[in-house]
Amino acid sequence: MILRRPKTLLWRFGIALMSAQLVIALALGFYTYIHARQFHYDQTQGELQRMASVLVARFSDELGKADGSRIDRIAKEEGRRTDTRITIILPDGKVIADSETDPAGMENHRYGRPEIEAALSSGKGSAVRYSNTLGESMMYFAEVVVTEDGTLAIVRTALPLTRIDDELGRIIRVVAIAGLLSLLAAFVVIYLVSRRISRQLSQLAAGAGRFAGGDLEHRIVQPTATELSSLAEALNDMARQLSDRINDLQAQQREQRAILQSMSNGIIAIDADQRIIIMNRAAEGILRSNAESAKGRLLQEVAREPELHRFVAGVLAGNHIGPSELQLGAERSIIVQACSEMLVSADGRQTGLLVILDEVTQLRRLESLRSDFAANVSHELRTPITNIKGYVETLLDVGWDDRDQAERFLEIIKSNSSRLAAIVEDVMALTELEQPHAKEAMERERVILADLLEGAAGQFESAASDKGISLVVKAQSEGTAVIHHQLIEQAVANLLSNAVRYSPPGTTVTARAEVTYDAVILSVEDDGPGIPAEHIPRLFERFYRVDKARSRELGGTGLGLAIVKYITLMHGGHVDVSSEVGCGSTFRIILPTD
Numbered sequence: 001m002i003l004r005r006p007k008t009l010l011w012r013f014g015i016a017l018m019s020a021q022l023v024i025a026l027a028l029g030f031y032t033y034i035h036a037r038q039f040h041y042d043q044t045q046g047e048l049q050r051m052a053s054v055l056v057a058r059f060s061d062e063l064g065k066a067d068g069s070r071i072d073r074i075a076k077e078e079g080r081r082t083d084t085r086i087t088i089i090l091p092d093g094k095v096i097a098d099s100e101t102d103p104a105g106m107e108n109h110r111y112g113r114p115e116i117e118a119a120l121s122s123g124k125g126s127a128v129r130y131s132n133t134l135g136e137s138m139m140y141f142a143e144v145v146v147t148e149d150g151t152l153a154i155v156r157t158a159l160p161l162t163r164i165d166d167e168l169g170r171i172i173r174v175v176a177i178a179g180l181l182s183l184l185a186a187f188v189v190i191y192l193v194s195r196r197i198s199r200q201l202s203q204l205a206a207g208a209g210r211f212a213g214g215d216l217e218h219r220i221v222q223p224t225a226t227e228l229s230s231l232a233e234a235l236n237d238m239a240r241q242l243s244d245r246i247n248d249l250q251a252q253q254r255e256q257r258a259i260l261q262s263m264s265n266g267i268i269a270i271d272a273d274q275r276i277i278i279m280n281r282a283a284e285g286i287l288r289s290n291a292e293s294a295k296g297r298l299l300q301e302v303a304r305e306p307e308l309h310r311f312v313a314g315v316l317a318g319n320h321i322g323p324s325e326l327q328l329g330a331e332r333s334i335i336v337q338a339c340s341e342m343l344v345s346a347d348g349r350q351t352g353l354l355v356i357l358d359e360v361t362q363l364r365r366l367e368s369l370r371s372d373f374a375a376n377v378s379h380e381l382r383t384p385i386t387n388i389k390g391y392v393e394t395l396l397d398v399g400w401d402d403r404d405q406a407e408r409f410l411e412i413i414k415s416n417s418s419r420l421a422a423i424v425e426d427v428m429a430l431t432e433l434e435q436p437h438a439k440e441a442m443e444r445e446r447v448i449l450a451d452l453l454e455g456a457a458g459q460f461e462s463a464a465s466d467k468g469i470s471l472v473v474k475a476q477s478e479g480t481a482v483i484h485h486q487l488i489e490q491a492v493a494n495l496l497s498n499a500v501r502y503s504p505p506g507t508t509v510t511a512r513a514e515v516t517y518d519a520v521i522l523s524v525e526d527d528g529p530g531i532p533a534e535h536i537p538r539l540f541e542r543f544y545r546v547d548k549a550r551s552r553e554l555g556g557t558g559l560g561l562a563i564v565k566y567i568t569l570m571h572g573g574h575v576d577v578s579s580e581v582g583c584g585s586t587f588r589i590i591l592p593t594d
Contacts (some may be wrong), residue, residue: 002508005102017186021183022183024188025182026179028175028179029175030519033171033172033175037164037168037173039284040164040167041139042166044159044163044164045126045141048084048141048158049126049141049158049294051082052141052143052155052157053157054418055086055155055157056143056145056155058074059071059074059088060146068096068097070104071088071097072088072096072097074097075097076097076098079099079100082509084099084155084159085098085100085134085158085159086098086158087099088153088155088156089109089116090152090154090357092118093108093110093111093152094109095109096153098133099407100133100134103143106133113142114127115140115141115142115156116135116142116154116156118142118146119143119156120144120154122144123143123144124141125140125141125142125212127139127140128161131158134160136161136162136431137160139158139160139164140157140163141175142154142155142156142160145153172474189548192487200223200228201228203221203223203232203237204232205233207219208235211235211242216239216240216242216243217313220232220235256362260280263280263282264282264338264358265282265356266282266283266285266357266358266359267279267354267355267356268283268287268299268354268355269353269354270299270355271343272351272352274298274299274300275294275296275298276297276298276299277297277352278291279291282357282359286334286336286359287548288303288329289302291304294314299312304354305326305329307326307327307328308326308328308355308561310342311326311338312353313487315342320570322578323335324338324339325337325338325360334359335360336357336358336359336360336486337357337358337360338355338356339355340353340355340356341354341356350426370473380429381441387413388417392413394409395409395594427553442570444482444483444484445485446475446481446482447478447480447481447482447483447488448479448480449515450473450475450476450479450518451514452485452488452492453473453475453512453513453522454473454512456489456492456493456496456511457471457511459493459494459496459497460496460497460500462502465499467500467505467516468505469505469506469507469508469509470507470508471496471509472508472509472510472526474510474511475511475512475513475517476514479513479515481515481520483520483571483591484570484571487570487571488522488591490563490567491522491538491567492511492522492524492589494563494564495587495589496509496511496524498560498561499528500588504527507584508526509526510524511523512524512525516593517593518593519573519590519591519593520592520593521588521591522589523588523589524587525584525585525586526585527582527583529581529582529586530579530580530585531579532581533579538559540562540564540575542585549569564587565590568589568590571591572591572592573591574590575589575590
């Protein structure tokens with residue numbers, strides 16, 4: 001199909017007006033021509049009639065006394081003088097005089113000449129016809145002449161129509177020129193007016209196009225024409241209203257998007273075909289996908305999560321599934337709690353589904369840790385309590401007679417009581433470190449690291465000396481850090497306690513402090529048995545022990561390294577371990593510089 005190019009306003013408006021002007025000019029020309037022709041015919045006929053009357057008066061005398069040759073001569077003279085054809089005809093039709101030709105050679109004019117027949121019947125007659133004698137169209141006027149002696153003749157005057165046609169032609173040329181000039185003037189006026197209007201309409205169209213393109217801040221200059229000015233004002237008002245409404249909608253959209261993106265829950269909106277409409281940042285993290293690239297794609301393409309797909313399909317199928325806990329991510333293994341709401345249009349029709357995903361992986365892990373912690377605490381407390389109870393009951397049964405045995409039982413009871421107190425103290429310390437306000441309430445000060453290590457090592461000099469272990473402190477005298485002195489000393493003391501406890505006699509335990517451009521490193525090295533690699537990732541878990549039997553035998557609570565980890569995290573740092581079986585271990589507390 002061929003699309004026709006629209007005509008311009010100048011073309012349509014100009015052609016219509018020019019056509020109307022042309023029709024008017026033609027009608028006016030035709031009217032002028034008809035009336036001018038009739039006017040000239042009437043004028044010519046009147047002139048011929050006046051001339052005929054004059055000639056009748058003259059020839060009435062001549063016909064009675066002159067011969068035919070004299071009359072013919074007079075007719076030729078009058079004809080030359082008046083530039084008119086003059087013919088004298090007898091009633092029987094014989095031509096006796098003619099100003100243009102020899103009458104002797106002319107045919108009888110009695111019949112076939114309407115003007116002659118009319119003159120003979122009524123005294124006067126006229127006609128417009130072709131002259132066989134002269135070979136051209138002529139206008140004739142004939143009048144009867146009656147002499148004194150009663151002689152009857154007909155005086156006929158005639159003028160060729162070529163004169164009238166020439167005059168009419170001149171008039172037509174004048175009218176045509178005037179018409180063409182008026183058409184040209186009309187065209188110029190139409191061109192100027194339509195061009196001006198077209199320019200203003202083009203400005204309106206360009207302004208409307210900019211509005212359609214989204215440039216609602218543009219304003220159309222108002223044209224001079226009242227109607228176009230009203231249209232421009234209406235378009236500008238429309239643009240202002242659209243701009244205000246769009247700004248309001250965009251503001252609402254930004255607010256909704258900000259609220260949606262700031263939500264910790266994952267939000268996924270899908271249509272009835274399970275194509276993604278929108279998803280927030282939290283959902284991106286859960287599904288490991290980008291919201292922009294996911295928009296318009298099937299949920300199955302974006303997230304290959306069978307449990308999520310079954311949940312969505314069940315809700316869309318009408319199975320009223322309540323909140324469900326889903327396992328997502330084969331590699332990550334995250335747990336989410338999923339619930340849904342139907343998306344409903346303004347007319348009440350269901351158009352899709354809103355899926356809300358709340359990641360509870362950390363919550364479940366904490367619940368598991370809490371459960372494990374409770375179980376471990378119960379187990380750790382049960383052992384010393386059971387021992388204390390058992391030995392007390394034994395003492396009550398056997399009595400105090402055997403002093404040595406009683407003292408041994410009491411020492412065991414004392415040891416288990418100390419272990420029980422240590423467990424309770426470590427649990428309380430760990431609980432306090434885990435409080436949300438603990439980090440904010442922690443007061444820091446600039447501490448000389450050498451003094452801190454010396455203070456921590458001094459707590460274990462006696463225990464190390466009893467085992468023949470050398471405690472060495474290596475730190476730069478000018479090395480300092482902004483820390484909580486008591487907590488960091490406790491963390492280093494926990495590391496030294498483990499090192500002294502597990503290191504064999506005759507070895508060395510070294511406490512070292514280093515300050516680099518971006519970190520403060522406190523480390524404890526020992527020459528103990530080392531730690532197998534599979535145990536290192538879990539060393540800082542609560543109650544985790546590499547060798548449970550030996551740990552209980554040596555009196556450990558299983559919470560010391562967990563306390564070290566939490567103290568380090570409170571300072572914005574992290575812990576690190578390097579160990580090799582049979583070659584000792586190195587524990588490091590790495591803190592950021594102040």
